[in-house]
């Protein structure tokens with residue numbers, strides 16, 4: 517809640533040690549907000565990412581589960597946040613195929629627990645603080661399923677999730693919607709396309725390919741490589757979330773995307789070319805020669821493309837990066853932060869599995 521002495525706003529951010537959450541927390545603290553960061557620290561959570569915040573009282577890290585109602589209620593009562601931003605989730609499609617239960621546990625049951633605590637906390641607020649409170653749920657465009665060659669996902673596109681991951685996110689989106697309709701809770705939902713940028717766990721396409729290409733290892737590409745994703749630089753996703761939090765209409769959902777559709781194979785070739793320029797392999801091989809097509813992911817969605825005109829027209833948000841500028845910055849960041857990537861990989865999910 518607005519601190520009476522400073523007027524600083526407080527956010528409860530969940531999953532703020534993960535890829536997008538950490539980028540958001542770093543930006544929020546830089547913008548002068550107080551952040552209470554609740555994260556379970558699964559394999560995907562990493563406090564190294566937040567080490568620059570160690571000395572600041574504007575960031576409080578709490579290790580815990582969004583589904584732990586006692587803990588969440590205590591944090592809400594103690595810190596009196598002005599808003600909750602829910603990033604916490606199991607987020608990797610391949611893992612959801614191997615083990616969907618964890619996805620239902622965190623993304624559905626965990627989100628439900630968080631929503632119930634948030635509802636009870638919001639009900640206890642009064643006056644302007646109650647009016648200003650928001651619960652923002654961060655979700656994905658994967659809830660809409662797969663597109664053919666034409667068209668884009670809009671906020672009206674019916675949900676048709678195809679993987680256990682997207683099904684669990686769809687369920688959580690529906691719960692958020694239901695809490696707004698049933699209890700009048702002031703919720704907002706964002707559905708974003710694929711993100712890339714600093715601090716992404718190297719199991720997802722872009723950091724995985726960068727890591728393997730740097731090491732001169734085979735670069736695994738699913739199927740024929742022609743699956744299309746719509747890419748957004750993580751900083752632009754974070755600015756969209758801030759904008760929706762600030763000015764989004766209660767109960768609405770906003771699609772977030774960068775208008776940057778690329779075939780997976782084109783993304784991989786772009787990374788190869790950038791790394792060949794910036795850090796050629798010692799034996800002179802071109803990195804494109806490392807591309808290896810592997811058996812496709814079961815039920816692999818063919819194409820995602822997102823129409824973010826509602827967010828752009830209503831709230832004036834614009835991405836600051838094109839795919840070309842964003843991917844260049846991302847490659848440079850991974851080149852400059854190799855120890856980070858190595859520490860993240862130590863003792864965690866094996867990259868070998870991901871290439872198979």
Ligand SMILES: NC(=O)c1ccc[n+]([C@@H]2O[C@H](COP(=O)([O-])OP(=O)(O)OC[C@H]3O[C@@H](n4cnc5c(N)ncnc54)[C@H](O)[C@@H]3O)[C@@H](O)[C@H]2O)c1
Nearest residue numbers: 531533534535536556557558560561581582604605607711
């Ligand atoms: N990565 C993308 O391209 C993308 C795109 C659109 C939407 N999203 C959504 O954005 C959110 C963040 O994605 P990400 O890529 O940063 O994920 P991530 O896997 O990098 O991070 C998830 C974080 O949540 C934490 N967490 C997991 N289970 C938890 C629990 N039960 N309680 C508390 N914390 C828990 C993890 O420790 C981790 O720090 C997710 O909700 C995801 O569905 C991601």
